[in-house]
Amino acid sequence: MSRAYTQQTVHASHKPLAAESEVFGLKDESREDIREDPSGETGENCVTAGLDQRRLLIVIAGCLIALAIIGAFATLYFAQAIFFPIALAFVLKLVFYPVVRRFNRWRIPEFVGALIIVGGIIGISIASVAFLAAPASGWMESAPRHLRTISAKLHAVKEPMEKVSAAGAKVDEITDVDGESKPIPVQVSQPGIVTSLVNTTSSVLIGFFLTMVLLFFLLAGGDRLLEKAVGLTPEWKNKRKIVELARDVQQCLSSYLCATTFINLTLGFLVGLGMWLIGLPNPILWGVMAAALNYVPYFGALVGGGVVFLVGLVHFPQLGDALWAPVVYYSLNAIEGYFVTPAILGRSIRLSPLAIVIAMILWGWLWGVGGVLLSVPILAATKVACDHSERLAPVGQLLGR
Numbered sequence: 001m002s003r004a005y006t007q008q009t010v011h012a013s014h015k016p017l018a019a020e021s022e023v024f025g026l027k028d029e030s031r032e033d034i035r036e037d038p039s040g041e042t043g044e045n046c047v048t049a050g051l052d053q054r055r056l057l058i059v060i061a062g063c064l065i066a067l068a069i070i071g072a073f074a075t076l077y078f079a080q081a082i083f084f085p086i087a088l089a090f091v092l093k094l095v096f097y098p099v100v101r102r103f104n105r106w107r108i109p110e111f112v113g114a115l116i117i118v119g120g121i122i123g124i125s126i127a128s129v130a131f132l133a134a135p136a137s138g139w140m141e142s143a144p145r146h147l148r149t150i151s152a153k154l155h156a157v158k159e160p161m162e163k164v165s166a167a168g169a170k171v172d173e174i175t176d177v178d179g180e181s182k183p184i185p186v187q188v189s190q191p192g193i194v195t196s197l198v199n200t201t202s203s204v205l206i207g208f209f210l211t212m213v214l215l216f217f218l219l220a221g222g223d224r225l226l227e228k229a230v231g232l233t234p235e236w237k238n239k240r241k242i243v244e245l246a247r248d249v250q251q252c253l254s255s256y257l258c259a260t261t262f263i264n265l266t267l268g269f270l271v272g273l274g275m276w277l278i279g280l281p282n283p284i285l286w287g288v289m290a291a292a293l294n295y296v297p298y299f300g301a302l303v304g305g306g307v308v309f310l311v312g313l314v315h316f317p318q319l320g321d322a323l324w325a326p327v328v329y330y331s332l333n334a335i336e337g338y339f340v341t342p343a344i345l346g347r348s349i350r351l352s353p354l355a356i357v358i359a360m361i362l363w364g365w366l367w368g369v370g371g372v373l374l375s376v377p378i379l380a381a382t383k384v385a386c387d388h389s390e391r392l393a394p395v396g397q398l399l400g401r
Contacts, residue, residue, distance in 0.1 A: 077366050084367050084374075085207050089214035091377050092121075094253045100219050114219035118212050125208070128288070135282045149314050207370075245388045249381050256349050256380060263344060264294040267336050274328040275308065281315055290329065294336070296372050297356055301333040349380050350401040 076083050096117050103113035218225075226246050230239045272287025280286065286308055293300035305326040312322030359379040363371035379399065386396030 073366065080367050081203070081207065084370050085210040085214060087374055087378070088211045088370065089218055091253065091257075091374060092211070092215050093218040094250045095257045096215075097219060097222075097250065098254055100222070110222050111220045114216050117219060118216045121215075122212060132285055132288060135285045139282075139285075241388065245385060248388065249384050252349055252380060252384050253377055256345065257377065259344050260295065260341075263336060263341055264291040266340075267291060267294055267332060270332050271304075271329060274332065275325065278324045278328060279315070280308065280311060280325055286311070290333075294333070295376075296360070297376065298353075299360065299372075301330065301337075305329045305333075349383075351376070351379060351383065352399055352401050355379060355399045 099117060100110055100113040103116070104110055226243070230242050233239045233242060268287040268289075268291025270287075271290035272283040275286045276283035286304075289307065290304050293304045296303075308325040308329050309322060312325035313319070316322045356376060356379065359375040360372050363375040363378065365371070367374070383396050383399040386392040386399065
C-alpha cells in the first residue's frame with residue numbers, strides 16, 4: 001500500500017514540472033539540444049570570442065609599449081642636457097672603477113681614489129686643450145684663404161658641376177611662364193660664428209662639469225648603488241642575476257673601452273708619424289684627431305681621411321702629392337680595423353655592423369656627437385643584458401655578429 005502511494009506521489013510531482021516546462025516553451029528535447037549541440041556552433045562561437053579578446057589585448061599592449069618607447073625617446077631628446085652627462089658618467093664609472101678597486105687594495109680609500117681619477121681627467125683635458133689650441137686656432141683664422149686655395153685646385157672637378165648647374169638654370173628660365181607669380185624669397189637670420197662658438201663652448205663646459213661631479217660620486221660610492229638595487233629584490237635567484245649582470249656589463253665595457261683607447265692612441269701616434277713623414281704641417285694635431293675620430297666606427301675614418309686630404313690640398317702644390325695624406329690615413333685605419341682590433345678584442349664583444357650603424361644614427365640624432373661616441377658602449381651593454389635573459393636572448397643574437 002505504501003509502495004503504490006509513493007509511486008503515485010512521484011508521478012504526481014513530475015506532472016507540474018512537465019506542465020511548467022510546456023508553459024515556458026521548454027521541452028526535454030530542447031534541453032538536450034542545448035546541452036549537446038550536434039553542429040558545435042555554440043563552442044565555436046565561444047572560442048572565436050576568446051580569440052578576438054586575446055587579439056585585442058595583444059594590440060592594446062603593443063600600442064602601449066610603442067607609446068612608452070616614443071615617450072622615452074622624446075624625453076631623451078628634449079632632456080639631452082640632463083641625460084647625456086648621466087650616461088657618460090655611468091660609462092666612465094664602469095671604465096675607471098677597477099682602478100679605484102686597485103687603489104683600495106693599496107689601502108687608498110675610495111674617496112681619495114675617485115679624487116685622483118677625476119683630477120687626472122680634468123688635468124689631461126686642460127693640458128690637451130692648451131696644447132692644441134694654438135694650431136687649431138691658426139687653422140681657423142686662415143680658413144677663408146685655405147678654402148680659396150682648395151677651390152682653385154679643385155677647379156677641374158668643379159667645372160663640370162658648374163656647367164650642369166648653369167644648364168639647369170637655363171631650363172628653368174625657358175620653362176618659366178610669363179606672368180606667373182613667383183614665390184617671395186625668405187631669408188632666416190642665423191647667429192654668427194662667434195655666437196655659435198660661445199654657446200657651444202659654454203654647453204660643453206657645463207656638461208663636462210656635471211659629468212665630472214657625477215663621476216666623482218659614483219666612484220666614491222663604490223658598489224652602494226648595486227647593493228641597494230639588490231636589496232630591493234626579494235628573491236635570492238633574482239639578486240644573483242642582478243649581480244652577475246652588473247659584473248658582466250662592467251667587465252665587458254671596461255675591457256672594450258680600455259682596449260679601444262689603447263688601439264686609438266697607437267693609431268693616432270702612427271697617423272701623426274705618417275703625416276710628419278710626408279711633410280704635412282701640424283702632425284700632432286692630425287694624430288690627436290685620428291685617435292678621437294676612431295672612437296666612431298666607420299664614419300670616423302671617413303671624416304679623418306677627408307680632413308687630411310683637404311689639408312694636403314692646401315699645403316702641397318700638386319694634387320698627386322696631396323693624395324698621399326688620405327692614402328696613409330686609410331691604410332693605417334684598414335690595418336687597425338681588419339687585423340689589430342680583431343686580434344686584441346677577440347671574441348670578447350662581437351657586434352653586428354648593421355646594429356652599430358643603426359645605433360650611431362639613433363643616438364647621434366638624440367644627442368649629437370656625444371651620442372655617436374656613446375652608441376657603441378650602450379649597444380654593447382644592451383647586448384650583454386639581452387644575453388642574460390632567456391626571453392631577450394634572440395635580441396642579443398640579432399645584435400651580435
